[in-house]
Amino acid sequence: MSQSPNKWHQETIESQKSKMEKTVPISPLPSDIATLTLPNGKTIQLPVYKGTKGPPMIDITQLQSKTGYFTLDPGFSSTGACISTMTYIDGDKGELLYRGYPIETLAKYSSYIEVCYLFIYGHLPSQKELSLFEETMVSEMMINEKLIEFYKGFATDSHPMAIMVGVVGALSAFMHKDFDVNDPRDREQIAIKLVAKMPTLAAYAYRTALGLPIIYPNKKYSFIENFLYMMFSTPMNDFNVDKVIVKALDTIFMLHADHEQNASTSTVRIAGSSLANPFACIAAGITALWGPYHGGANEAVLNMLKEIGNKENIPKYLQKAKSKDNCFRLMGFGHRVYKNYDPRAKVMQEMCYSVLEKTQRANDILESQLAILLEQAALKDDYFIQRKLYPNVDFYTGIVYEALSIPTSMFTVMFAVQRSIGWICQWMEMMSEKVQRISRPRQLYVGEDQREYIPIQDRKEEEKSRVCKLPMHSSLFGLVKV
Ligand code: ACO
Numbered sequence: 001m002s003q004s005p006n007k008w009h010q011e012t013i014e015s016q017k018s019k020m021e022k023t024v025p026i027s028p029l030p031s032d033i034a035t036l037t038l039p040n041g042k043t044i045q046l047p048v049y050k051g052t053k054g055p056p057m058i059d060i061t062q063l064q065s066k067t068g069y070f071t072l073d074p075g076f077s078s079t080g081a082c083i084s085t086m087t088y089i090d091g092d093k094g095e096l097l098y099r100g101y102p103i104e105t106l107a108k109y110s111s112y113i114e115v116c117y118l119f120i121y122g123h124l125p126s127q128k129e130l131s132l133f134e135e136t137m138v139s140e141m142m143i144n145e146k147l148i149e150f151y152k153g154f155a156t157d158s159h160p161m162a163i164m165v166g167v168v169g170a171l172s173a174f175m176h177k178d179f180d181v182n183d184p185r186d187r188e189q190i191a192i193k194l195v196a197k198m199p200t201l202a203a204y205a206y207r208t209a210l211g212l213p214i215i216y217p218n219k220k221y222s223f224i225e226n227f228l229y230m231m232f233s234t235p236m237n238d239f240n241v242d243k244v245i246v247k248a249l250d251t252i253f254m255l256h257a258d259h260e261q262n263a264s265t266s267t268v269r270i271a272g273s274s275l276a277n278p279f280a281c282i283a284a285g286i287t288a289l290w291g292p293y294h295g296g297a298n299e300a301v302l303n304m305l306k307e308i309g310n311k312e313n314i315p316k317y318l319q320k321a322k323s324k325d326n327c328f329r330l331m332g333f334g335h336r337v338y339k340n341y342d343p344r345a346k347v348m349q350e351m352c353y354s355v356l357e358k359t360q361r362a363n364d365i366l367e368s369q370l371a372i373l374l375e376q377a378a379l380k381d382d383y384f385i386q387r388k389l390y391p392n393v394d395f396y397t398g399i400v401y402e403a404l405s406i407p408t409s410m411f412t413v414m415f416a417v418q419r420s421i422g423w424i425c426q427w428m429e430m431m432s433e434k435v436q437r438i439s440r441p442r443q444l445y446v447g448e449d450q451r452e453y454i455p456i457q458d459r460k461e462e463e464k465s466r467v468c469k470l471p472m473h474s475s476l477f478g479l480v481k482v
Contacts (some may be wrong), residue, residue, distance in 0.1 A: 023122040023425075024432040025083040034058045042067045053088050070442045077336075080261075081439075082269065084429060086119060087260040087422070094340035094390075098258060099123075107347045112253035112418075113137060113223050119258060119425040120191055134223055140196035141217035141226055143204075144174050151208040160413045161290045163205040168416075169283035171197065176277055181431055190278050191424040198417040199223070203230035206410055224250045227417075232405065244358045245404060248351050252400065255344040255393055256415055258422025262336075264289040268423045269430050273439040278427055285423045286416045292331065295394075295415040299408050301332040302367075302398035311373050318374075322383045330378060332395030334387070344393035352396045355403045364403040371399060 030047035037043045044067050047059045057080045064070050073079045088097040096103040099118050106115060110124075113134045117125045125133060150170055154163050175193065179186040204214055207230075215233055217226045224246055233239035259265070267288035271281040289295035308317050321330040335342060356365055375391055378384045401411050430436070468482045 023085060023120075023429065025085050025429060027083055030059070031056065036063075038067055038069055040068070051083075053090070072444050076266075081266060082261065082430065083433075084260065084426070085122070086425060086429060087258045089260055089337050091335070091337035091339050094338060094343050096259075096343050103255065103343050104347060107251050107254050110254065111224075112250050112257065115254050115257050116195055116421045119421050120188060120428075135219075136192060137196045137223050138217065138219055138221070138226060140193055141200050141223075143197050143200050147171070147174065147201075148204065148214060151204055154208075156209070158209065160202070160205040160209060160410055161286065161296075161416070163209075164201065164413055164416055165283050165286050165290075167201050167205070168198075168286055169280050171279035172277035172283075175279060181275060181278065184428075184432065187278075187428045187431055191421075191428055194279065194282060194424050195421050196223075198420045199227035200230060202410070202413045202417045203227060205413060206231055206407070222246070224253065242358065244354060248355045248400060249404065251347065251351055252397065252414070253418045255347060256418035258419070258425070260337075263291075263294050264419065265423055265426050268427055270439040272427045272430055273436065275436075278424065281427060282420060282423055285419075289416055289419065290412055293329075295412045295419070297331050297392070297394040298397040298401070298411040298415060301371075301394055302402060302408050302411070304331045305367050305370055305374075305398075308370060308374065311370060314370075314374055314377050318377060318381060318383075322381075330374075330384075330389070332391055332398075333378060333384070334389040335392045338390060338392065339388035341390045342392045345391045345395055348393055348396040348400065349391075352400050352403075355400050359403045361403060364399060367402070368396075368399050371396060 028049050028051065031050040032048035034046045034048050035043060036046060044063065046063070048056050049059060050056045060071055071079070086099060088100075089095065098106060098115060099122060101110075101118070101124075110118075114125060114130060116137070117130065117133050147167060147170060150167050151163065154166070171194070175190070179190060181187065181190075200217060206212075207214060213235055215230045215235070217230060221229050225241060228241050228246070228249065229239050261269075264285040268281045268285035271284040272278065292300040304317075308314060318330070320328055321333075352368055356368055375395065378389070383389075397415075398408070398411055401414060402408070406414060470482065471480060474480055
């Protein structure tokens with residue numbers, strides 16, 4: 001990466017170097033041996049590892065080469081894919097730690113910028129380190145003017161997540177030649193640049209969709225204030241923002257910063273394992289986040305509350321969620337890891353009250369009351385009790401966003417902005433490992449056995465062609481019902 005030493009780098013280059021080395025995960029020694037006997041009579045001894053916290057893990061890397069067997073685990077219910085020092089979740093207790101610090105403590109006493117520092121450097125900053133770091137982050141919020149041109153190419157009704165996939169991927173066209181992914185100092189700069197530019201890219205996605213003029217970041221505002229400034233100010237008026245709103249947004253940013261090996265983070269790691277450009281890897285993570293079973297849930301919760309409309313409809317709606325028709329689920333409920341209340345949802349619920357008290361918008365208050373009633377009804381229902389389905393972080397997020405005037409289609413974009421620190425630090429962690437292997441899972445093949453090739457002139461004609469006939473000019477538009 002081009003060496004333009006700024007204040008931050010002059011002051012910290014040596015002191016941070018030794019500290020960053022602590023963020024490199026070191027494989028523990030085996031704590032036990034598991035013996036596995038296979039149907040072919042072969043027995044294999046597999047090392048068992050115990051982390052600082054959490055369940056023990058059986059190392060199966062030698063299983064195939066020594067026995068000929070693979071493991072099958074679609075959805076990765078029982079599979080650990082990496083060794084990490086970043087985030088710990090105890091799903092039964094409802095506990096979440098960022099580098100050892102409970103999320104509730106960080107949410108109360110820290111800030112998103114501090115959490116970013118914590119993830120990049122492995123420790124909480126001193127006041128001086130924090131000030132210099134925030135200064136650097138804010139100064140990195142501007143984006144190349146040429147990138148702004150990209151926004152003009154999207155259809156006017158584009159979902160902002162579609163725009164984010166495109167523009168974050170496009171960062172790789174601006175930053176590709178001048179860094180070495182094997183150099184920790186370059187990786188640090190990549191992380192700072194990505195996380196600093198995400199709010200700008202998101203705010204521009206919002207503003208161009210509405211035809212509003214672009215607002216450049218300004219050094220007189222903090223990182224979070226800058227996001228609100230770029231989203232909501234106009235060149236004609238002074239910008240004033242309430243401290244309660246800034247604190248609420250800052251807390252939401254912290255709550256979403258990282259969540260160990262979820263679908264989007266694993267996607268970033270898998271893409272990164274081929275040594276692809278890190279900005280392109282983050283675009284892949286954004287794609288995985290978009291779906292309603294993951295980050296898209298915050299948008300889906302609000303749409304669901306609007307559809308429910310009033311408390312009389314709650315029992316009917318719960319019934320629909322239980323019936324499993326059309327893959328319909330109670331959005332904002334359930335989690336692969338949490339089998340207890342998501343600790344982030346508790347913080348979010350409390351924050352929801354403080355924001356609604358401040359904004360006093362009648363509609364948001366009604367929505368939050370409906371959400372509380374829905375939560376209470378679900379938590380009393382046998383279906384949800386037996387499956388240990390509790391509200392997750394996204395159950396209340398949408399209500400808070402709406403109160404902050406963030407449009408529904410931007411909810412998942414907000415998540416992507418907040419999660420960028422987790423994604424890039426997980427990528428940094430993976431790249432810091434001494435031995436890197438490309439991610440390459442296997443499959444249980446149940447398709448055709450090898451069969452004879454029939455020359456085209458000898459093949460039977462199908463009665464009805466299976467190829468759909470598309471109307472003229474359909475290539476210019478979206479899907480059509482045929
Ligand atoms: N509503 C109704 N039933 C549910 C729900 C739900 N929200 N979540 C899980 N279930 C049921 C499943 O149908 C299944 O029932 P079964 O045992 O009778 O077949 C059982 O609970 C277990 O569900 P799985 O699909 O195995 O759970 P998994 O760990 O794969 O899924 C997930 C977790 C995707 C989060 C799921 O709970 C869900 O779809 N929730 C709604 C979407 C959501 O809120 N996503 C946000 C997650 S948090 C985040 O990404 C920030």
